[in-house]
Amino acid sequence: MDPTRPAVAGVPSPEGAPATPDLGDLMNLSARGDQAAFAQLYDAIAARVFGLAVRVVRDPAQAEEVTQESLLEIWRTASRYDGELGSPMAWILTIVHRKAVDRVRSAEAASRRDTTYHSQNQAVDHDTTADAAHASLEAKRVRDALHSLTQVQREALELAYFGGYTHTEVATMLDLPVGTAKTRIRDGLIRLRDTMGVGT
Template sequence: MSDLRPVPGGAPDEGAPSGPDLAGLLRQSARGDESAFAEVYDAVSAKVYGLAVRVVRNPAQAEEVAQESLLEVWRTASRYDPDRGSPMAWILTIVHRRAVDRVRSAESATRRDAAYHDRNRSVSHDETAEAATASLEAHRVRSALSTLTEVQREAVELAYLQGYTHTEIARALDLPVGTAKTRIRDGLIRLRDTMGVGSGR
């Protein structure tokens, strides 16, 4: 399978049959049937890319994640167990795992670069004052967080203290993504009001 790059937003040809038997096609793919896998690819590539781009938020990286995921589907088709869920759910689970791994890998690389920069940069004359100011601001934020409801604080801390994406937060808290976003938004509004930050208007 030499070319598995999905076309962003692509969809199967209008003349293609609707609702293919993905479970059957995966069984054929597991036996090395490339034409069966091509049908799987046509049926799922748009959804695979769509999920990848929602998680990694970078079209180029989403294409790479989609390609890697589809290759994994091809290589591990024999592992699909219809008793444990639908073919599409199995495929999208693979995509989500790879996309989250890509995000975490990128965040880890960013932290390593930042740490290297901090270790090797020159110390400026006002660094102590800046550190003290940052410490005071952090104390204000922690105090303000204590005024949030438990569900708001949980969502805000996951987003801004632990660096999780909205999708990861929704998955971690077993919530729809929209609900997770609402909790974060409401928490930030309350934090702004508690800390006396102007609305900018």
């Protein structure tokens, strides 16, 4: 072993004693492009990186992607680590947290876009809408046409067709002979159809 190389995790010291993992040393070596050192760093931090990621994004699959992105970022930017500003793990977890929060925000934005798109492009139930509009217009036409009837015709028609009463019941309620009630209803219908332009 090269005695000038700092002892790192999993690598025995020159005296043969097992070295204590030192994330700072691993970070410094990774910053110089030492892939073996980064592999050891990876093994030392991967579990904690994933743990933080899954706590933030709450989805194991998403957390795995955040973990990969974070470790790649750590490899690329290891030279920016400054031991005087904090511990290696604090620096690492700051990167992980930022990546995880970005992933959550991105997912929320995508969800909002999907919701907006579906609400704006949802197929309108044209048949139901048209039927409702048609029924509303027809009801207005009938109401307007009813005003063209005489008072006695309107009373008889409203009882028979809107009230649901039989001709006999209409006659009783209006104190009329049944024949007279029927005549008023028939005359009212004829006038109503004429007013609405419906063929008899």
